[in-house]
Amino acid sequence: MHINPYGEGPVLLAEDLANDPPVDLRDLVRRCAAHDVLVESVGPEDYAGCRELIAAWLTVVDAEEVADRVQRLNALLAAHASHPRVTDHAGTGWHLHYRESGATLTGQLAVLILTGTALHLTTRGMNRLGRCASSDCDRVFADVSRNGRQRYCSPRCGSREAVRRHRAG
Incomplete structure (x- = not known):
């Protein structure tokens, strides 16, 4: 069975x-490989392109209103995604691609992260x-918790903030 790659994984990669922005193309x-992304084609422009992609994705993260978040994400999807197609390009099993x-x-x-973000938000909650x-x-954090109430990027930050509240109180 081929797991849908447009889920939690790409959001965690983003x-x-x-x-922790990559230091270079290598x-x-x-x-990408550490996040199980099968890299098919690499060019010298991909390092700068990826940094631009993440900057655009952060506008979705930083949107304060749900309608604004949706508008930004839809604009990015329109610019990068194409109609879905079935493929077995890597010989790993049939699956969907939303890219050429x-x-x-x-x-x-772009397609992995943006489609993954859309699925993440629509299936788990627009505040995730x-x-x-x-x-x-x-x-940044992508809330993949069960209860959907993550407020801190890590337990360490949550603990430090709790200590601050305790000392201030």
Whole structure:
């Protein structure tokens, strides 16, 4: 069975790339592989393209109103995704792609991350992306928790904020 790649994984990849930007193209490719992204085509423009993609994705994360978040995400999907098609391009099993064959790494990541974000938000809740609520942190988080109430990027930030509240109270 081939697992749908347009789910939680791409959103966590985007979170990783936003919080710890790759230092170069080689690092980007390594990080994609660590997130189980099958990299098909890499060009010298992909490093800058990926950084632009993550900057655009962060506008979705930072949208304060749901309608604004949806509008930004829909605009990005319209610019990057194509009609769905069934493929077995890698011989790993039939699955859906929302991109043209032969896409650059940036194009591939755009469709994975944006479609993954759309699925993440529509199936888990439109509030499932955000910035850490800690007073000294602005890292991004994708809330994949069961209860959907994540406010901090990590348990460490949550604990530090709890200590601050305790000491202030």
